[in-house]
Amino acid sequence: MGSGTGAADRPRVVIVGGGFGGLWCARRLAAAAVDIVLVDRTNHHLFQPLLYQVAMAGLSPAEIAAPIRSVLRSQRNARVLLGEVTAVDLARRQVSLDDGATLDFDWLVLAAGAKTTYFGHDAWEQVAAGLKTVEDALEIRRRVLLAFERAERAGDPGEVERLLTFVVVGGGPTGVELAGAIAELAHTVLANEFRHIDPERAKVVLVDSGDRILTGFPATLSHSAADQLAELGVHLRLGARVADIDGGGVVLADGQRIAASTVLWAAGVRATRLCESLGVPTDRGGRVVVGRDCALPGHPQVFAIGDMACHTVDGQALPGLCPVAMQQGSYVGDIIAREVPPERRTPFEYVDRGSMATIGRSRAIAWIGDTELHGYPAWLAWLVIHLVQLIGFRNRFVVLVTWAWSYFSYKRGARLITERKGEKSLVRVSRQ
Amino acid sequence: MGSGTGAADRPRVVIVGGGFGGLWCARRLAAAAVDIVLVDRTNHHLFQPLLYQVAMAGLSPAEIAAPIRSVLRSQRNARVLLGEVTAVDLARRQVSLDDGATLDFDWLVLAAGAKTTYFGHDAWEQVAAGLKTVEDALEIRRRVLLAFERAERAGDPGEVERLLTFVVVGGGPTGVELAGAIAELAHTVLANEFRHIDPERAKVVLVDSGDRILTGFPATLSHSAADQLAELGVHLRLGARVADIDGGGVVLADGQRIAASTVLWAAGVRATRLCESLGVPTDRGGRVVVGRDCALPGHPQVFAIGDMACHTVDGQALPGLCPVAMQQGSYVGDIIAREVPPERRTPFEYVDRGSMATIGRSRAIAWIGDTELHGYPAWLAWLVIHLVQLIGFRNRFVVLVTWAWSYFSYKRGARLITERKGEKSLVRVSRQ
Numbered sequence: 001m002g003s004g005t006g007a008a009d010r011p012r013v014v015i016v017g018g019g020f021g022g023l024w025c026a027r028r029l030a031a032a033a034v035d036i037v038l039v040d041r042t043n044h045h046l047f048q049p050l051l052y053q054v055a056m057a058g059l060s061p062a063e064i065a066a067p068i069r070s071v072l073r074s075q076r077n078a079r080v081l082l083g084e085v086t087a088v089d090l091a092r093r094q095v096s097l098d099d100g101a102t103l104d105f106d107w108l109v110l111a112a113g114a115k116t117t118y119f120g121h122d123a124w125e126q127v128a129a130g131l132k133t134v135e136d137a138l139e140i141r142r143r144v145l146l147a148f149e150r151a152e153r154a155g156d157p158g159e160v161e162r163l164l165t166f167v168v169v170g171g172g173p174t175g176v177e178l179a180g181a182i183a184e185l186a187h188t189v190l191a192n193e194f195r196h197i198d199p200e201r202a203k204v205v206l207v208d209s210g211d212r213i214l215t216g217f218p219a220t221l222s223h224s225a226a227d228q229l230a231e232l233g234v235h236l237r238l239g240a241r242v243a244d245i246d247g248g249g250v251v252l253a254d255g256q257r258i259a260a261s262t263v264l265w266a267a268g269v270r271a272t273r274l275c276e277s278l279g280v281p282t283d284r285g286g287r288v289v290v291g292r293d294c295a296l297p298g299h300p301q302v303f304a305i306g307d308m309a310c311h312t313v314d315g316q317a318l319p320g321l322c323p324v325a326m327q328q329g330s331y332v333g334d335i336i337a338r339e340v341p342p343e344r345r346t347p348f349e350y351v352d353r354g355s356m357a358t359i360g361r362s363r364a365i366a367w368i369g370d371t372e373l374h375g376y377p378a379w380l381a382w383l384v385i386h387l388v389q390l391i392g393f394r395n396r397f398v399v400l401v402t403w404a405w406s407y408f409s410y411k412r413g414a415r416l417i418t419e420r421k422g423e424k425s426l427v428r429v430s431r432q
Numbered sequence: 433m434g435s436g437t438g439a440a441d442r443p444r445v446v447i448v449g450g451g452f453g454g455l456w457c458a459r460r461l462a463a464a465a466v467d468i469v470l471v472d473r474t475n476h477h478l479f480q481p482l483l484y485q486v487a488m489a490g491l492s493p494a495e496i497a498a499p500i501r502s503v504l505r506s507q508r509n510a511r512v513l514l515g516e517v518t519a520v521d522l523a524r525r526q527v528s529l530d531d532g533a534t535l536d537f538d539w540l541v542l543a544a545g546a547k548t549t550y551f552g553h554d555a556w557e558q559v560a561a562g563l564k565t566v567e568d569a570l571e572i573r574r575r576v577l578l579a580f581e582r583a584e585r586a587g588d589p590g591e592v593e594r595l596l597t598f599v600v601v602g603g604g605p606t607g608v609e610l611a612g613a614i615a616e617l618a619h620t621v622l623a624n625e626f627r628h629i630d631p632e633r634a635k636v637v638l639v640d641s642g643d644r645i646l647t648g649f650p651a652t653l654s655h656s657a658a659d660q661l662a663e664l665g666v667h668l669r670l671g672a673r674v675a676d677i678d679g680g681g682v683v684l685a686d687g688q689r690i691a692a693s694t695v696l697w698a699a700g701v702r703a704t705r706l707c708e709s710l711g712v713p714t715d716r717g718g719r720v721v722v723g724r725d726c727a728l729p730g731h732p733q734v735f736a737i738g739d740m741a742c743h744t745v746d747g748q749a750l751p752g753l754c755p756v757a758m759q760q761g762s763y764v765g766d767i768i769a770r771e772v773p774p775e776r777r778t779p780f781e782y783v784d785r786g787s788m789a790t791i792g793r794s795r796a797i798a799w800i801g802d803t804e805l806h807g808y809p810a811w812l813a814w815l816v817i818h819l820v821q822l823i824g825f826r827n828r829f830v831v832l833v834t835w836a837w838s839y840f841s842y843k844r845g846a847r848l849i850t851e852r853k854g855e856k857s858l859v860r861v862s863r864q
Contacts, residue, residue, distance in 0.1 A: 043581060043849040060492035062846035069625045070847065079627040082581040082849070101585075134850055149475060149514040153533075193501045195511040394837040394845055398830050405826040413826055414494035415502065417475040417514070419567055 010035050013336055014095055014105040016085045016274070018045050018068040021111035021306035021325035026078050028333025036078040037103055039095075043067055043082050046134065047390055049322060050399075052174060054137035056181035057145065057189075057412040061134045063399050066391045085112070087277050090299055107301045107336045110274065110288065111329065114307035114320065117270035124245045128265035131174055138418065140264060144182060145417050147262050148190060151197045158259075164202040165260035167250045169242055170267030171208030172216070173357040176225060178264055179206040180360040183232040188361075188410045204234045205258055207250065209241045214357055214365070216319060221365040224374040228363040242267075269320065271308045283310040283317070292347035294332050300342040303332045311348070318350055327351060358382045361407065442467050445768055446527055446537040448517045448706070450477050450500040453543035453738035453757035458510050460765025468510040469535055471527075475499055475514050478566065479822055481754060482831075484606060487563055487572035488613035489621075489844040495831050497566060498823045517544070519709050522731055539733045539768045542706065542720065543761065546739035546752065549702035549717075556677045560697035563606055570850065572696060576614060577849050579694050580622060583629045590691075596634040597692035599682045601674055602699035603640030604648070605789040608657060610696055611638040612792040615664040620793075620842045636666045637690055639682065641673045646789055646797070648751060653797040656806040660795040674699075701752065703740045715742040715749070724779035726764050732774040735764045743780070750782055759783060790814045793839065 018040035116130030151163035186202035241253035287310040306325030354368030364379035450472035548562030583595035618634035673685035738757030786800030796811035
């Protein structure tokens, strides 16, 4: 903090979003003589890769989230604001917040992430829950656990079957994790806890329109993942396009209906609305097209990173993964700290340290360099890497304890149904 | 499980409520040849004594709650239903559930607890949050944490002061715990995390109409508690009656207004509506007046226990404490298991093993037999006893870790603001 006399003479950096991209950028600027304002709609940094565990009652939200304010506590050049950026005026170098207030900037880093998209079928949002926020995860947890509770009270066998059928749409990592976790929940965790239904008879269907799941991985690993899902009892429906979703279940393009009380949506994300308001080119997913230095074309001091950005290398867009966002955050932070002019910037290079997807207890796939792992070794690698990356000592320790406990006891640590305001009470109950 | 051939010939026991009373009763019946149905509105048993820690961002809800279904997993004679009992027909020995279904019973144990009461001022409910459920605790957590976030964005000094003023109404154990915990949150946990406000300037006011707090304890301990609260910076307003509460704060009976953005209500509980529907005498708090065997007068096979019951011993009603409910649950379970007729029942006797109230880090009071403890020893006793009583190994361990971590780091483990559906976005922000 060179010039301690006043903030006015130091470059103002506004970072939109406290996810991996935004936070890593802010941290890279810790020693820089700048004034940072980080704006986020929530008060916490969320460890997205474990969000499905909150949805599946394995972890509590606080165990995978850390207050952004707390993370940046000792970084005196950073101020954290809880709020939503509604517009960016690139010409005036100003962002507007939800209440009409504005923040001036010299440098702007857009890292607001993505949200679930239903590809124009807005009505599906009510019946098919997505998984992007803590609230989403709690809602999925509520719906899944309630389905079993309702089935225990239901009399009609057809209704019980419908209540115990879970459809997950989308065969990417999130869909695979959710499908595997529901199957485990039903077949091990909840077994023996009900008296009228047998949770082991729950049916989990994973629907994907492609010809294999986890297309980001080599075909051998995709097939391994499919086998591991099958071992857990998950029904895989490949090449199946969803035509409609309603309260009764899912209708496929071939006309077949899967009667299900719970439908989870893991089929697509789209950049937040903020991108559209910028008036710069976006890709099909609504993401801002950026140059190789992560900057917006014609705006060398404005960057878009992470899931908000379409960053093309050799004709291939970088995937929407945490490591991409983190590396971009650090890269952009570095440019800002050293005030590198556009012509002297080395293009961003993504260092791919491998990727992995978990399927369940002792089940996963991992692709690290040329090495393909599956089953127990992949799962162990997944476990260690995710534990290490969690922010906060307490979280790491508590998650370790909770996982160890779950592993040996086959129980889940956060099986709470919490009410949503306005939701009406339970379904029909037969007398028995 | 003597007669395994069918349920019809075994006495049917319906237990309403999975709190301390209901659960202890069910457990006492584990070996009895009865069929138990335990009905609760939530899926979890809640460790109420630590609920204020959830409200104060110290613990996650799942750490103080256990699925009732899971607790009774291996008790094969018990069935758990998620639902609400809306009415009891004592003559027909039948309870009605929320959807109109009914359950027949031979024995009935009413243990549905109490809810927050505003003594007829229903409008206060919206502005002064009570603390009885997990949802209540999350709502308080949200409001308290949001107040600091809003203050950081506010410009007007008067508005900042109002946002940083917290009023707790009611000087019982819950009110004292909340007031102490907010003061600690502001003065230690949040210190240094804001750039425009100083959380240490937050003001916590504890309002009580009596002449001392914690009237369940001897006067010496009340005064010790008051001193310990003062050390934490809590302002005590004794002999102050609340005349009105609105969005702007609290108005006292003497006309003084305390401008505060957050008002918490810990001033009173009342038995649930179910009591009124029974058509039997209730006391001023709406509680069912029971005999010395916990049974309703004239209904020897129907019991009311815990916070639902007015159980008078030597002209003195038993207090609404967990140990009372637990002991009553076991007592009633014993009567049912042995089918003791009314004339041969030994009256219930409450064994008072002492009571305690915590005020903050290293601060508490305890009253055990003739021994009065305060400060660190009382706090240590409180800590150990509450850890031991938590249900579930994981919870005990995780809470221990979280407490130890909080003790040494001065941080809180669950500082998450989660959104309520329908709530509009943030308040006014000044540009600075």
